[in-house]
Amino acid sequence: MMLTTAIKSSSRRMSTVAASLAASGDAVPSYALSAPAPTVSTLSNGVRVATLESKAPSSTATVRISSIGSRFDKTGGESSLLASSLSGASGREHISIPLGALTAPSSDALESLKAAQIAKLNNLSYESQMLDQLHGTAFQGDALGNPLEGTAESIASVSVDDLASLLAKVKGEDVVVVGTGSVSHDKFVEEANKALGCLSGGGSKAVGSVKDKAYFVGSDIRIRYDSHKNATIAVGFEGASWTDAKAMPLALMTTILGSYTSSSGIGNNVAASMCQEVADIAHSISAFNFSYTDTGLFGFVTTAPDNMLDEVMWNTMPNLVRLAHGVSSEELARAKLVLKTQILSSMDGEIAAGEEIARQLQTIGRVMPLAEALTRVDALAMDDVKAAANEVINDQDHALAAIGGIHELPDYNWIRRKSYMLRY
Numbered sequence: 001m002m003l004t005t006a007i008k009s010s011s012r013r014m015s016t017v018a019a020s021l022a023a024s025g026d027a028v029p030s031y032a033l034s035a036p037a038p039t040v041s042t043l044s045n046g047v048r049v050a051t052l053e054s055k056a057p058s059s060t061a062t063v064r065i066s067s068i069g070s071r072f073d074k075t076g077g078e079s080s081l082l083a084s085s086l087s088g089a090s091g092r093e094h095i096s097i098p099l100g101a102l103t104a105p106s107s108d109a110l111e112s113l114k115a116a117q118i119a120k121l122n123n124l125s126y127e128s129q130m131l132d133q134l135h136g137t138a139f140q141g142d143a144l145g146n147p148l149e150g151t152a153e154s155i156a157s158v159s160v161d162d163l164a165s166l167l168a169k170v171k172g173e174d175v176v177v178v179g180t181g182s183v184s185h186d187k188f189v190e191e192a193n194k195a196l197g198c199l200s201g202g203g204s205k206a207v208g209s210v211k212d213k214a215y216f217v218g219s220d221i222r223i224r225y226d227s228h229k230n231a232t233i234a235v236g237f238e239g240a241s242w243t244d245a246k247a248m249p250l251a252l253m254t255t256i257l258g259s260y261t262s263s264s265g266i267g268n269n270v271a272a273s274m275c276q277e278v279a280d281i282a283h284s285i286s287a288f289n290f291s292y293t294d295t296g297l298f299g300f301v302t303t304a305p306d307n308m309l310d311e312v313m314w315n316t317m318p319n320l321v322r323l324a325h326g327v328s329s330e331e332l333a334r335a336k337l338v339l340k341t342q343i344l345s346s347m348d349g350e351i352a353a354g355e356e357i358a359r360q361l362q363t364i365g366r367v368m369p370l371a372e373a374l375t376r377v378d379a380l381a382m383d384d385v386k387a388a389a390n391e392v393i394n395d396q397d398h399a400l401a402a403i404g405g406i407h408e409l410p411d412y413n414w415i416r417r418k419s420y421m422l423r424y
Contacts, residue, residue, distance in 0.1 A: 077150015
């Protein structure tokens with residue numbers, strides 16, 4: 001497949017290559033129809049084991065646990081510390097680690113992990129910090145708003161017992177193990193049983209269930225530094241859970257809005273309309289769509305000079321609201337191509353494929369065939385986008401987190417009034 005970079009494109013217009021691909025009528029390519037499906041087995045204690053065999057010379061193993069993550073932290077930061085101790089990564093509702101014994105670190109090892117974690121916090125980008133703060137204000141009072149990595153104060157107070165308590169709560173149904181590459185399913189199941197067969201049965205209930213639903217709160221948090229010449233702003237609306245019918249349209253909406261960074265050199269020749277309009281006044285902008293068990297967060301994060309914030313918000317908000325009224329067919333076709341490329345990329349390579357298979361098993365309860373995923377994207381119509389945008393964005397409360405030179409950032413009510421158009 002040849003990837004073509006469009007050096008110049010007119011406003012809201014696809015590249016010639018994209019247009020020809022969209023008009024070809026070959027919605028599902030043959031390689032998607034013939035893509036191998038993973039083999040899935042379930043151990044007696046509920047642990048799900050999946051393998052995707054290939055002719056790759058190597059193999060990888062991924063363990064995803066859905067009962068550990070910042071949403072389940074009691075002190076703050078213990079899930080991230082535990083994942084680090086097991087050479088893994090943590091999220092809000094899961095951790096991903098290599099296959100092996102689930103054990104808490106020693107006291108000495110924990111102190112080293114704490115120091116590394118605090119150093120990591122000090123080096124977080126403003127964008128990462130604002131996305132964390134955005135969750136905190138959007139889901140204030142709920143565990144989903146817990147800091148992803150904890151805080152320096154909470155990390156310092158985490159004990160070995162806190163980590164052991166997290167591990168003690170892990171049940172078989174909370175765990176998915178995926179092997180990819182040169183791997184035999186039967187042998188991999190044996191290895192998974194040796195490592196995780198000791199877990200007790202039970203665990204998470206049906207896909208999409210949660211004990212206490214997180215409620216979205218329209219609010220903002222602003223951290224002002226007049227000495228800063230730039231500001232980073234994250235704006236979010238209540239999105240969709242993994243199993244919500246709006247999940248796919250919202251994913252498509254992020255590709256319609258697109259992303260841009262001034263270091264790319266493409267300037268206002270970027271394809272997405274919103275990015276074109278802020279290319280000369282913002283350093284970067286990117287749409288995001290986070291899905292969780294019971295809710296989600298949809299919006300954008302941008303970094304811009306302190307004297308351009310009013311202009312940035314003036315241009316970005318109408319582009320969000322425009323989704324509820326319809327975009328051009330060219331924009332929709334381009335966005336579908338981008339989304340399908342992202343879907344294909346998620347299965348590119350042993351590590352990426354393993355993580356994606358584990359994610360799907362835990363979030364939607366099955367592995368969606370590649371052909372089905374591409375077909376679902378092609379089946380999306382303008383009405384689907386408009387319906388999702390109308391429910392999520394149009395005249396809806398938002399959450400905002402901002403840091404830096406934000407003296408020119410409009411207040412909450414100004415931005416709230418830009419969430420709808422005066423059309424009759």
